[in-house]
Amino acid sequence: MTKKYTEVTTVEDIVYTAGYRRIIFKGSLLGSMFLTVFSLIDFFYTELYLDATIEAIGCVILLSIAYVENKRGVNSLAVIFGLIVISTVIGSGAFSNHVEESGIVWFALIPFLSFFLLGEKLGLRVSLLISTVYIAGLINIVIQYPEKGFTTSAIFGVTGALFCSILLSIAYEKNRTSMIHLLSKQAKTDSLTSLLNRRGLMISFEKLLLLSQQDKKDLYLLILDLDNFKLINDNFGHDIGDIVIKETANAAKTYLKDIDRIARIGGEEFVAVLSNVSSEEALKIAERIRRAIENLEIEVPSGPPLQVTVSIGVTKSTENKKLFSDFFKIADKALYEAKNNGRNRIVFKEDN
Ligand SMILES: Nc1nc2c(ncn2[C@@H]2O[C@H](COP(=O)(O)OP(=O)(O)OP(=O)(O)O)[C@@H](O)[C@H]2O)c(=O)[nH]1
Structure with a gap:
């Protein structure tokens, strides 16, 4: 990943x-x-x-x-x-x-x-x-x-x-x-969700990292990845898959402040960057997002509404994280753990 x-x-x-x-x-x-x-x-x-x-x-x-x-x-x-x-x-x-x-x-x-x-x-x-x-x-x-x-x-x-x-x-x-x-x-901009895309995120991230270093505050990076999304596409079709991606984006951004950023960086993968929060607050926000996505009910042509879950890997700035790729590597490891431990959960990792 x-x-x-x-x-x-x-x-x-x-x-x-x-x-x-x-x-x-x-x-x-x-x-x-x-x-x-x-x-x-x-x-x-x-x-x-x-x-x-x-x-x-x-x-x-x-x-x-x-x-x-x-x-x-x-x-x-x-x-x-x-x-x-x-x-x-x-x-x-x-x-x-x-x-x-x-x-x-x-x-x-x-x-x-x-x-x-x-x-x-x-x-x-x-x-x-x-x-x-x-x-x-x-x-x-x-x-x-x-x-x-x-x-x-x-x-x-x-x-x-x-x-x-x-x-x-x-x-x-x-x-x-x-x-x-x-x-x-x-x-x-990502055309499907109107969130930032990878390029937009990189530009915003560099600014937020600089600000957090100036203010001597931590920066948190969250990678959100929908669980078993391939099954949704396979069972309900690509159009419903796209609706799930849009609903996920809307649910996640509700819990972010103006200064925070969220981007869709791949198919069903999102990255959020949180500033001016403590570890506790960052994890609380991640939990709210996880729960909001879990509670989504997406209408499908036949049968009961579709429900989805998300796994979230979280990391925070430390001395040896100077680049986006440094943050991403650790958050991605945390996400990997969340997926391996059963999905629909949050794993926080400060360093390797
Ligand atoms: N509907 C839709 N599907 C997409 C889009 N981009 C990528 N995908 C699909 O997203 C799916 C991602 O599947 P995987 O990477 O295997 O992940 P997963 O099934 O969510 O499994 P885990 O991440 O391990 O829980 C693939 O089937 C892609 O075809 C998109 O823009 N719209």
Whole structure:
């Protein structure tokens, strides 16, 4: 019955770490390549030396960001810095003497980039800040430097484009985040019982173990395994077997507190993790669950209601239990004893 557990990665970890690292690394490299080309064109062809210098500086900064992201992983500050570089290059290009008015269409890019790279909250702040600077810069140029050819309609156009781009980015980011949360929830939930599944349990267990160690309190792990479940499937069919599993899950969770966790980790096998209890209390809860399952009466198409029992192996945290697998091994031995001693009972084992 002992299983081997591997390290858990949540959906958030995958999306926000590995994915973002790649995007920021590749985006910074791509950005630096563009800036190199623009800088060379401005230096040798159009002879706009100031623009060429700004672009060259931007190129070096983006390369540094790519290097840092590749070495150390995602860092919001580096992303904000990168966005400021890109915004400055776009702004300086659009407002310079030599570039046509069309340069300002690039402004609309900033909110998309900010939201995508920084998420909804930080993305909104950064894009509002940069948009405000752009609009203020444009108003200043329209008033102070009419010879540059920008008109009041440019202010309305840029403000409208930035506003729409921010609204679209909010909608996109909200949708993306809710999809991520939905996927994350599904990845941690058992579809038959709506309890946690093995992955969800592992994530919760690590947090609860850390908390119990900080508070210097014991953590209890219970493995619950329905007795002779194969016979139920064989005699009454798989559908009734599924109903038994669901009823067992409902009965067991009734006796747990909000901080406790229960998961279905296999066919008719459940694991509960109890925090902030003494040995006596943990065994009392296990006994209540055992009795509740024993008292279940499951309707079957013909004959009297079906009754089931459960065997429970219990263990508690000790110095040499640092991993879920350490707890599981001992609780599984206790469960084995409970099964061997006649089933429908609880066995508590502290260590081997
Ligand atoms: N209905 C149903 N049955 C399942 C599911 N997953 C596994 N099973 C069945 O659960 C049964 C488990 O049987 P065993 O592991 O032999 O255990 P048992 O009959 O309960 O015997 P003991 O644990 O020794 O008391 C097998 O018949 C599986 O096919 C499920 O999702 N639904």
